[in-house]
Amino acid sequence: MNNFPLITVIIPVYNVKKYLERCVGSVLRQTYTYLEILLIDDGSTDGSGELCDRLAQEDPRVHAVHKMNGGSSSARNKGLELFAGEYVGFVDSDDYIEPDMYEKLLRGIRESGAGIAQIGRNEIDEEGNLLPDICKPPETESFLDSRDFFRELLMHRGDCSFCTKLIRRDLMEDKRFPEGKLNEDFQLLIQMLPEAGGVLSLPGYGYHVFYRLGSNSRRTDAEDFSRVFGDSVDNADLARELAAEHYPELLKEAFRFGVFQRLEYLLHIPISQMTKENRQYREIVGYLRKNWGRAMANPLLTPKNKLYHTLFAVSPRGIRVLHRALKNRGKR
Numbered sequence: 001m002n003n004f005p006l007i008t009v010i011i012p013v014y015n016v017k018k019y020l021e022r023c024v025g026s027v028l029r030q031t032y033t034y035l036e037i038l039l040i041d042d043g044s045t046d047g048s049g050e051l052c053d054r055l056a057q058e059d060p061r062v063h064a065v066h067k068m069n070g071g072s073s074s075a076r077n078k079g080l081e082l083f084a085g086e087y088v089g090f091v092d093s094d095d096y097i098e099p100d101m102y103e104k105l106l107r108g109i110r111e112s113g114a115g116i117a118q119i120g121r122n123e124i125d126e127e128g129n130l131l132p133d134i135c136k137p138p139e140t141e142s143f144l145d146s147r148d149f150f151r152e153l154l155m156h157r158g159d160c161s162f163c164t165k166l167i168r169r170d171l172m173e174d175k176r177f178p179e180g181k182l183n184e185d186f187q188l189l190i191q192m193l194p195e196a197g198g199v200l201s202l203p204g205y206g207y208h209v210f211y212r213l214g215s216n217s218r219r220t221d222a223e224d225f226s227r228v229f230g231d232s233v234d235n236a237d238l239a240r241e242l243a244a245e246h247y248p249e250l251l252k253e254a255f256r257f258g259v260f261q262r263l264e265y266l267l268h269i270p271i272s273q274m275t276k277e278n279r280q281y282r283e284i285v286g287y288l289r290k291n292w293g294r295a296m297a298n299p300l301l302t303p304k305n306k307l308y309h310t311l312f313a314v315s316p317r318g319i320r321v322l323h324r325a326l327k328n329r330g331k332r
Contacts, residue, residue: 003233004033004034004036004044005085005086005087005106006035006036006084006085006087007032007034007035007036007085007086007087007088007089007102007166008035008036008037008038008079008083008084008085008087008088008089009027009035009036009037009041009088009089009090009091009094009102010021010037010038010040010076010079010080010083010088010089010090010091010255011024011027011037011038011040011083011090011091011093012040012042012072012075012076012079012092012093013039013040013041013042013044013047013048013049013052013075014041014042014043014044014048014069014075015045015048016044016045016046016093016094017046017047017048017051017093018281019093019210020048020051020052020055020093020094020308021051022096023091023094023095023096023160024037024039024055024094025095025096026091026097026098027091027097027194028061028101029058029099029101030060030097030099030101030102030103031099031100032103032106033101034062034084035061035102036061036083036084037059037061037063038063038065038079038082038083038218039052039055039056039062039063039064039065040067040075040078040079040147040245041064041065041066041067041239042067042068042069042071042072042074042075043066043067043068043069043072048093048302049066051063052064055328056318065078065079065082065103070179071179071180072177072179072184072247073178073179073180073181073184074179076090076177077176077179077285078298080172080175080176081168083172085169086168086169087106087109087166087167087168087169087244088166088167088169088172089102089105089162089163089165089166089167090162090163090165091163091207092163092209094210094304095163095207095208095209095210096208096210097206097207097208098205098206098207100121100206101206101207101248101253102166104119104202104206105117105118105119105165105166105183105202105206106166108141108200108202109166109168109200111279112143112198112200113197113200114143114196114197114198114199114200115167115168115195115196115197116165116166116167116171116196116199116200117165117166117199117200117201117202118159118164118165118199118201118202119137119164119201119202119204119205119206119207120133120135120136120137120164120203120204120205120206120207121134121135121159121161121163121164121205121207121208121209122158122204122205122207122208122209123208123209123210123211124208124210124211124286125211125261126210126211131211133160133305134144134159135157135159136150137201137202137203137204137205138202138203139203140202140203141200141201141202141203142201143198143199143200143201144198144199144201145197145198146193146194146196146197146198147246147249147250148198148246149192149193149198149199150190150239150242150243150247150250151247151250151253152256153189153190153239154239154243154250154253154256154257154301155253155256155257156257156260159201160185160186160189160190161185161186161207162188162189163195163209163331164206164207165199165211165264167192168196171192171195171196175188175191175192176188181231182227182228182231182236183228183232184231185226186232186235187235187238190235190239190242191238191242192244194242194246200211208228210307218308219268220263222297229261229264229265229268230265230268230269230280232264232265232281233258233261233262233265233284235259235261235262236257236258236262237258239254239257239258240255240257240258243256251311252298252299252300253294253300255291255294255298256298256300256301258316259288259291259295259298259301259305259309260301260305262284262287262288263288263305263308263309263312265280265281265284266284266285266306266312266316266320267320269281271317271321271324272318274316274317274320281316285316286310288309288312288313289313292309292310292313295309296309314331
C-alpha cells in the first residue's frame with residue numbers, strides 16, 4: 001500500500017451556494033493533503049454549479065462534475081463511478097469537518113486493519129446552538145467486528161451515516177446508494193458490513209452537521225416525512241434478511257428492530273394516511289397483530305414498546321386520534 005494513499009471525498013451539491021465554500025474549505029484544510037475532492041453538482045439553479053467550477057480552478061485537488069438533478073444518492077453514485085482514491089469519504093455540502101478528521105480516520109484504518117473507520121458527529125442549528133447528540137462517540141478508540149456493529153445498529157445505538165466514515169475502496173467499488181429512498185445510508189451500510197471485517201470508532205467529534213431546515217438532506221415536507229418512516233420499515237425488513245443470512249444469532253435483535261420501526265411509523269405518519277387505501281399502513285398493522293405474542297415474549301422490547309404494540313394492534317387510528325386530543329387539551 002502506498003505510504004500516502006489517495007483519499008477521495010465525494011460532496012453532493014444542490015442549491016447550497018451560501019455554505020459550499022465553508023464545506024469545501026474545511027476539506028481543503030485537512031492535515032492529510034493527498035485528497036481528491038469531487039463536487040457533484042446535482043442540477044443546482046442558485047449558482048452553486050458555477051461556484052463548483054471556480055473552486056476547481058483554484059485547487060487542482062478539486063474536480064467539478066455537473067449532472068441533471070436526481071437527488072443526493074444519485075449524486076453520490078456519480079462520484080462512485082469516478083473516484084480514484086484508495087479510500088473514500090462523503091461530506092454533505094452544508095456541513096463541515098475538523099482539520100484532522102481524515103488523518104485520524106486513515107491512521108485508524110491502517111493500524112487496526114478495519115475496512116471502515118468512523119468518528120463522532122454533532123449537530124449545530126442555524127443560530128449556532130449545539131443540539132443533543134444523535135450518537136455518542138466512544139470515550140476511547142473502539143473496534144467492533146461486523147456482527148457486533150450490526151447489533152449496535154439494530155439496537156439504535158450505532159451511527160449509520162457515511163459522512164462520519166472513511167471506507168476502503170474495495171468495499172465501495174460495486175456498491176451504490178439506493179436512489180429514490182430515504183435512510184439510504186443504513187441500507188447500504190448493513191449490506192457492506194459482512195465484507196468489512198469490522199468498524200473502528202474514534203473518540204471526539206470530527207464531523208459537524210449544520211442542521212438547516214429546508215436542506216436537501218433534512219427536508220420536512222409531509223410527503224418526505226412519511227417516506228422517512230416508510231423506508232425505515234423497508235430497511236428493517238432488509239436487516240432481518242441479512243441477519244438470517246449472516247448473523248442468525250441476532251434474529252431477536254432484528255425482530256425487535258422491525259417492531260420498533262413499525263411503531264415509529266404508526267406514531268408519526270399523518271392520521272389522514274392511516275386508511276385502508278394505504279397498503280403499507282395495512283401491512284404494518286397486520287404485522288403487529290400477527291406477531292403480538294412474539295413481541296410480548298421478546299426480552300429486548302421494553303414494557304413501553306409492548307404497550308404501544310398492543311394499543312396499535314387493537315386500534316391504531318383510534319389511538320392516534322385520542323393522543324392528538326389529549327395533546328391539544330394539555331395545551332389549553
